[in-house]
Every structure is written in C-alpha cells, then in structure tokens.
Amino acid sequence: MLARLGERIRLARLRRQLSSAAIAARAGISRTTLYKVELGDPGITLGTCLRVLAALGLDQDFDQxxxxxxxxxxxxxxxxxxxxxxxxxxxxxxxxxxxxxxxxETP
Known part of the structure; x- marks a missing residue:
C-alpha cells in the first residue's frame, strides 16, 4: 500500500513537470527523504507525506x-x-x- 502511494506521489510530481529538488524544497525535506516517500518507505512519517502532498497541491485528497x-x-x-x-x-x-x-395480543 505504501509503495502504491509513493508511486502515485511520484507520478503526480512528474505530471506537474516538477523536479524532486523543487518538491523537496517546497515540502521542507531533503531530496533523499522525498525519494523515500516516492518509494513508499515505511519509515517515513505521516507528516512528511502530508507535506509532500501539500507541495503537490494534493493535500485535500488526504482529507478523503x-x-x-x-x-x-x-x-x-x-x-x-x-x-x-x-x-x-x-x-x-x-x-x-x-x-x-x-x-x-392473546385471544
């Protein structure tokens, strides 16, 4: 499940034609951490995933x-x-x- 989420995040970044450096900077994380998010690394915190989603403009999707x-x-x-x-x-x-x-009723 985490791997699928990471893949969807990666594809969203690529569709927007944004570099990993740009999204990492917007999310306030390192490129290495973004790479781990996109791989679905289970050690990544939920907060980090939310920051990446927000950097992609997908934070409202999480609310669903x-x-x-x-x-x-x-x-x-x-x-x-x-x-x-x-x-x-x-x-x-x-x-x-x-x-x-x-x-x-009884008769």
Missing amino acids: LAADDHVGRRLQDLALDRAAASPRRRTARRSGAHSPSSDE
Whole structure:
C-alpha cells in the first residue's frame, strides 16, 4: 500500500513537470527523504507525506481517506439498534412479561 502511494506521489510530481529538488524544497525535506516517500518507505512519517502532498497541491485528497466509512457506520447502526432495543426488553421484564413476544395480543 505504501509503495502504491509513493508511486502515485511520484507520478503526480512528474505530471506537474516538477523536479524532486523543487518538491523537496517546497515540502521542507531533503531530496533523499522525498525519494523515500516516492518509494513508499515505511519509515517515513505521516507528516512528511502530508507535506509532500501539500507541495503537490494534493493535500485535500488526504482529507478523503476514510471519509465515508460504510462498514464503521453499519457497525455503529447495529450497536445503536441493540442499545435502543435493550431498554424495551428490560421494561418488559420488569412489568412481568415473560417473553419478547408478549406484545402480541392473546385471544
């Protein structure tokens, strides 16, 4: 994943026809560090990656990461559903009901 990110950063720099020296200077890092970013070196900090993205004008793209968390929202909704259902069960038990189906009318 880091290697793919580094490759995309490198391609963005090349598409803009900017040298590694120019981007490194804008990001306030050395050319060696930029080279490591473009290789996807896991030792590079997130802050360094953000500075390179900002130097390329791509810092707004970073804001999109995990912005629409479908799985997390579904898990949260399930937990909220359980929490909302839980007080009803407790109320039903306290009122003498013997099962969750006690809401059904008896003939």
